[in-house]
Amino acid sequence: MTTSPAARAHSFNAVAAQYAENRPSYPPALFDAIEELAGHPLTGARVADVGAGTGIATALLHARGADVVAIEPGGGMAAQFRRTLPDVPLVRGNGNALPLADHSLDFLTYAQAWHWTDQVRSVPEALRVLRLGGALALWWNTGAVDVPWIAEQSERIRIHFGIDRVVAENGNGLHTALADPTGRLDFAHRQVRWSRRVPIDTHLANIGSHSAFLVHDEESTNTFLADERTHLLTAFPDGTVEETYVVELVVALTP
Template identity: 70%
Template sequence: MTTPVTRGEAPPPARPDRGARAHSFNAAAAQYAANRPSYPPALLDALEELAGRPLAGARVVDAGAGTGIATALLHARGADVLAVEPGAGMAAEFRRALPDVPVVRGDGNALPLAAHRADFLTYAQAWHWTDPARAVPEACRVLRPGGALALWWNTDALDVPWIAAAARRIEHHFEIDVAAEKRNGDARAADPAHTLAFTRRDIRWSRRVPLDVHLANLGSHSVFLTHGADHAAAFLAEERRHLLAVFPDGVVEETYDVNLLVARTPTG
């Protein structure tokens, strides 16, 4: 559908393709690392429960590791972690943050790993950049029998009124479907061929951050990074005004639902 343009207005920015969005993080890796939310301890508790084994001592491959936000948590649980990251900028930020954790370049569609290497293969905020038709067989190849493929996403809690209102503003400004992010955590979208049997667990959590951190977090998302700096800056300036009306002390309470999917590979 063509969006009409009023006489005298600049046309809206062209919608970036999926590849451009996937690679956009490399230029904003430091911003991403400094402002993106982490994950609650309950997420790793649920991961261990659904996988049927502890992370401590397990061989974990964290694919699409980015700047290492999830990798750091897995490492702190005592896992032997190898990170896989396709982007040069993100990998460089990862090495600065976690110099003692190995990271190799690659992606989930063709993992640069030997077969049956891992007890866990994890994707934090990253599976939706893969092609499941290629990434699911790769996961089965890399995992040991009985190993666990775990996918998770922090998603906005859209039942919280101020978050729902902000999502509507983002949808209007960027012409996107914010609620579609929730569908990343659907097993049908994650594995359309139904190769694996996923179990889902949803975990709600929140964090309180300064308004500047919240806005920088927003600005590190691919839709902001790929629609042009002026277009993103205009939204963030207006969003500051909206949020100060809700949080006059300048501290924002972000509420998230972590959507976790875990599937175990056959043991025989």
């Protein structure tokens, strides 16, 4: 695909409601792992969730007891966030120039979002806003490709959309998460496996909310989704899909 990263990043704003309704959440074990790797709890911690989107991760951080502020650049996503989480602070901005004070945070989190930053700028910004011993936590829900139907679907998506990695914003390929040209971060890595059962329509709306689909020709995308429904009904004749994910988590502590 030749669409620019900026166009892909902004493509979510037009489908914010679809994104909020159909994208998967994250399991409690993920936040247990974040706390373990950080060496301190989320409860009572000052947290900024960057690229917060519609608030899927922000809501879970808030429920964990964190004092969390969301940072989101996109107008459509921010509007959906405010409808979903009206009591959680939201600031418009991005990870390349964080609208936050120096050394003010215990955690800086990016759920499905670090790869949209310019790490030459976002790494120094992370180190600026985190306190000594603070934690930068990056994570992505990735499809469990050891599950045959997921591997087959991933290959169909790769071929149809002509991309090297299926749904690049899902962080497939850990090198995406570890991109740090400054050499200043030392990441620890964990994987958290989980699954959810959803109707076929929800699954199709989920994958259709990824940028590879959103920036592609609409007719071609709709054709793919119609064909994919046929494949899914063969694999799941009762109409319920079991999506299996591996959350790729990396955490770095400020030196």
